[in-house]
Structure formats: C-alpha cells, structure tokens
Amino acid sequence: MAETMTGGCARGRIRYTARPDSDEAYLCHCRMCQRATGSVSIPFKTLRKADVAWAREPDWYQSSPFARRPFCRECGASLGFQYPESDKTDLTVASFDDPSRFRPTAHFAAESMHCAWIDTSGLPETRSEDYQPLVDRWMNSVGKLPDQT
Template sequence: MTDTMDGGCACGRIRYTARIDDDEAYLCHCRMCQRSSGNVSLAMKNVEQAAVTWTREPDWYASSPIAKRPYCRECGTSLGFQYLTDTTKMDLTVASFDDPSRFTPSSHFGAESIHEAWLDTSGLPRTRSDEYQRLVDRWDEAGAAPPA
C-alpha cells in the first residue's frame, strides 16, 4: 500500500509530497524534540529521504552536532528531523501532513523523557473549536475562516 501524501507549513511557503508505505507513526519524547518544538512530544512519520519531494526547499536548522531539522522561517512550522550522516531515512512531523488522520501511533521514542501525565488525556473535558464562541467571533471579525 504505497501512496503519496502532501503536506507543508502553516503559511504554505514550504510544501512537500511524500511516498508513504504504511500508516505507522511514532511519538518522540527526546529532549531535543521537546526543545525544538516547545512541546512534550512530536508525532513523527519515518520515510525515505528519496521519497520526499519539496516544492520549495525548507529552511534547515542544525539542532545538534548529529542532526538537522527542516522548518519554515516565515511561520515557524517544524517539518521534521534528519540525521546528518549514515541514513537514507528522515522523519516528517505528522501534523504537517494535509491529512494527518491516516497515521496511527505505533511506538514511543526517547522514553527517558516521557511526561506521563500527557500520555492519557482521554478523561479530560473537551471543547470543540467551532463551539467556542469567542474564537468563532474572532474569525468572523477577521473576515476569515479557521484552518480546516
């Protein structure tokens, strides 16, 4: 089951098409991913570097002596992770895909840095964006529609 999927940054400056062989993704909890994203984990999809075609080359950040990360310098979207040497693979951030719903988490990486309280949040109250009137009003006042 090989498909192609599109993705990109929030402002649309950086776009990509990736060949996807399966639906598995993973959550990375390592401190580098936490610090680079400002979040407790990053949902990542591992792909072959040769399977990714950029319509515009992303900006790259040397996040450590062993890796670099593609991103958009205009909107700040984190697009992935790539080791500098000895690999044909890279990761793309799941949320940067146009339709991330296809992917299912299959494992955790960087388990030494997991923040357990953030793993199972199924019992927390939920509010839909389109039901939060203050947010709906802001979009209306801006004459725009929220991102789909």
C-alpha cells in the same frame, strides 16, 4: 501502500510530496524535540529521503552536532528531523495535509516521557467552533472560520 501524500507548513510556503510505505508513526519524547517544538512529544513519520520531494526547499537548522531539522522561517512550523548521512528522514505527522492516516506504534526517548500527557481521555473537550471568543476573532478578521481539515 506507497500512496502519494502532501503536506507542508502552516502558511503553505513550504510544501512537500511524500510516499509513506505504511501507516506506522512514532512519538518522540526526547528533550531536544520537546524544546524544538514546544511540545511534550512530537509525532513523526519515518520515510526514505528518496520518497520525499520538496516543492520548495525548507529552511534548515542544525539542532545538534549530528542532526538537523527542516522548518519554515516565516510561520515557524516544525517539519521534521534528520541525520544528514542517513537515507531516512522524519516528517512531523501534523504537517501532512491528512495526518489521520497515521497511527502511533512506538514511543522513543521514553526517559523524557511526560506520562500525564499520554492518556488525556476523560478530560473536558471543547470544539473550536463552540468557543465564541475565538469564533468572534475569526469572523472579525477574515469573515469566516478556518478550514479545520
């Protein structure tokens, strides 16, 4: 199943090509990931480093004494996590151009999990294009709505 997929940061400055070997992904709930991404959890896809090619090397920061994270310094997008000595790397699921392929199969760092945010079914839902103040901002700025794919 090693189909080639692409992804990158919000502005397109950092791009990559990856060859995932499965659709399996996981949610990390550790406090370090929460703080690094500003989210209660972060979905990651683990890949072999050899299966990821950066069109432009991302910016990196040392997020702990033993791990580092790729990101884009211009748009702030979090792109992943890795232990430098490992042959594996994690890419953020949402940084893939088509993240819909991946399915969560596990939770990591469950001690920091915020369970109220796991199952949000039943909450009211609003589509972006149905929220007129946002539509107006896009139309006044660039004359169209952004591509949502």
